Amino acid sequence: MNAPAAAATEITPELNSQSYRDAMSGLAAAVNIVTTDGPGGRAGFTATAVCSVSDQPPTLLVCLNRSASAFPMFDANQALCVNTLTADQMALSNLFGGKTDMDERFAAAAWQLGDSGAPILENALVSFDCRIVKRVSLGTHDTLFCEVLSVTAPSSKDGLVYFDRGYAGLNRL
DSSP states (O other): OOOOOOOOOOOOSSOOHHHHHHHHTTSOEEOEEEEEOSTTOOEEEEESOEEEEEETTEEEEEEEETTSTTHHHHHHOSEEEEEEOBGGGHHHHHHHHTTOOHHHHHHTSOEEEOTTSOEEETTOSEEEEEEEEEEEEETTEEEEEEEEEEEOOOOSSOEEEEETTEEEEEOOO
16 A cells, blocks of 8 residues: 655745745744843843754854844843743743833843853743853854853743744643
């Protein structure tokens, strides 16, 4: 007996910015608030473009659009903290992802300073306090390679993910 034919997949004839964004919306990702403080000032933004690079030494990468309002502060500072959000922190994600003034963003939550000097979100799912060791510019973004100095203990709360242009809570099994 023959196996059923595989369903045909649509091939995008022309790859453009919108078709690329539409395709990327199918990749679920943890929601993070990335913060910095230092000579350039305090800033933070919501990001899903964060991933592990290596565990020797522990290193993350963070992508930041050079047109973002937070870019000048991150460009001037050598430290950042990646604060991974819990399922009940969606409103905070929206606040840091919008056009809200930086002081108002930070006033909406409790923070501690990490060893790097970057703000660490209290009650985050997990936080990675880092120093920026390398920057690479490509297209519209800078990729920041960040050596992890310390990690807060992961909480037992559910995580917040972004998928198909919407939020979802991720339950632990």
